[in-house]
Amino acid sequence: DEVKDGVHTFASDTEAGVAVARSSTGAAEDAETADNAGASARALMRAIDLNLRPRDLLTREAFENAIALVMAIGGSTDAVLHLLAIAHAAEVPLSIDDFEAIRRKVPVLCDLKPAGRYMTTDFHRAGGVPQVLRLLLDHGLLHGDSRTISGRTLAETLAIIPGEPDPQQAVIRPWRDPVHSEGSVAVFRGNLAPGGAVAWIAGITSRSLTGPARIFDSEQAALAAILDHRIHAGDVIVIRGQGPQGGPGMCALMIVTSILVATGLGHQVGLITDGRVSSDPHSLVVGHITPEAAVGGPIALLQESDSITIDIDHQRLDVQLSEADLASRQAQWHQPAETAKPGAVLTKYAKLVSSASEGAVTR
Numbered sequence: 001d002e003v004k005d006g007v008h009t010f011a012s013d014t015e016a017g018v019a020v021a022r023s024s025t026g027a028a029e030d031a032e033t034a035d036n037a038g039a040s041a042r043a044l045m046r047a048i049d050l051n052l053r054p055r056d057l058l059t060r061e062a063f064e065n066a067i068a069l070v071m072a073i074g075g076s077t078d079a080v081l082h083l084l085a086i087a088h089a090a091e092v093p094l095s096i097d098d099f100e101a102i103r104r105k106v107p108v109l110c111d112l113k114p115a116g117r118y119m120t121t122d123f124h125r126a127g128g129v130p131q132v133l134r135l136l137l138d139h140g141l142l143h144g145d146s147r148t149i150s151g152r153t154l155a156e157t158l159a160i161i162p163g164e165p166d167p168q169q170a171v172i173r174p175w176r177d178p179v180h181s182e183g184s185v186a187v188f189r190g191n192l193a194p195g196g197a198v199a200w201i202a203g204i205t206s207r208s209l210t211g212p213a214r215i216f217d218s219e220q221a222a223l224a225a226i227l228d229h230r231i232h233a234g235d236v237i238v239i240r241g242q243g244p245q246g247g248p249g250m251c252a253l254m255i256v257t258s259i260l261v262a263t264g265l266g267h268q269v270g271l272i273t274d275g276r277v278s279s280d281p282h283s284l285v286v287g288h289i290t291p292e293a294a295v296g297g298p299i300a301l302l303q304e305s306d307s308i309t310i311d312i313d314h315q316r317l318d319v320q321l322s323e324a325d326l327a328s329r330q331a332q333w334h335q336p337a338e339t340a341k342p343g344a345v346l347t348k349y350a351k352l353v354s355s356a357s358e359g360a361v362t363r
Helices: 009-012 031-049 060-072 080-088 094-103 120-125 128-138 154-157 221-225 254-260 323-332 345-352
Strands: 185-188 194-199 207-217 235-241 270-273 284-290 307-311 316-319
Touching: 009 060, 009 080, 031 254, 060 080, 060 094, 060 128, 080 094, 080 207, 094 185, 094 194, 207 221, 221 235, 235 307, 254 270, 254 345
Parallel strands: 207 235, 235 270, 270 284
Antiparallel strands: 185 194, 194 284, 207 307, 307 316
16 A cells, blocks of 8 residues: 555655655666665764654654654555554554644645656655655644654754756646645544544545445455446445454455456445555555454445445535434444464464554554
């Protein structure tokens, strides 16, 4: 889910403070990439000389900068997990609500695939991450006094970057003409996701869908149903048991959205899951649903043909059941058997891991 036809959200995000400028988007065979390897080594040695430690860089302000960058480049949902987990390790308070608050302030400035027209190499030539950071800084959406791996502040690092993108390119838009008015990764709530869920909404044209639940406990089972023509326009595919505990490990559902598009169902069905899922501009997809099925979250209580609504504009994910109906099903729910062998590493992991809304960190 991180890689968007070559654009890697989290690699790009490191340039907000912990990696050298322009090191995340160059083509592998370019001489500049080798130069950046040397620059990275020199930056690391300089940081040692300055006694600059990870905790000096990983501040609350730095995480807010990173979130703003994710939104501006049209980044993917996995960035939520990564940043929450790193913030936890750095003992910095951060929640999914912080992502939503920043998303509403930050426009998508980059016309990048899969929803847009351009590739990573185009983005790099257009100015890359530093150009986007400069735009965010000049419009008050970055903490310019945050320290970077260079030992300088972010504002000092960006001082040499033009205030406006090159008008001869169309990859990075000027502030007055964004690709989308708000950021790419939205937090959803509802009676199916009381703990939150996330969706990539940049460029999604289908804004809502209400349809019958088609329930599967694995991606393979869902794929078989799609290829066997048992999924129809208007259905909402539910793939559950894929969360941090249920997987265990929260594996990425990498194939199902591509198959939906290939079979002509991309714009016609919905997909929800407690796992990770590849974002796609052609599909209504909501992932990272919490609480997950393995702990008895509402997604575990769904039955075939329940009516589910995915509402992009209101960021809602709901099943048309009353609280009493859900409570009755909850009382009859039984935790599924462990899929890993007793004593296995993943079995131990499942007992220790937190929810996706907390970064899927171990306790």
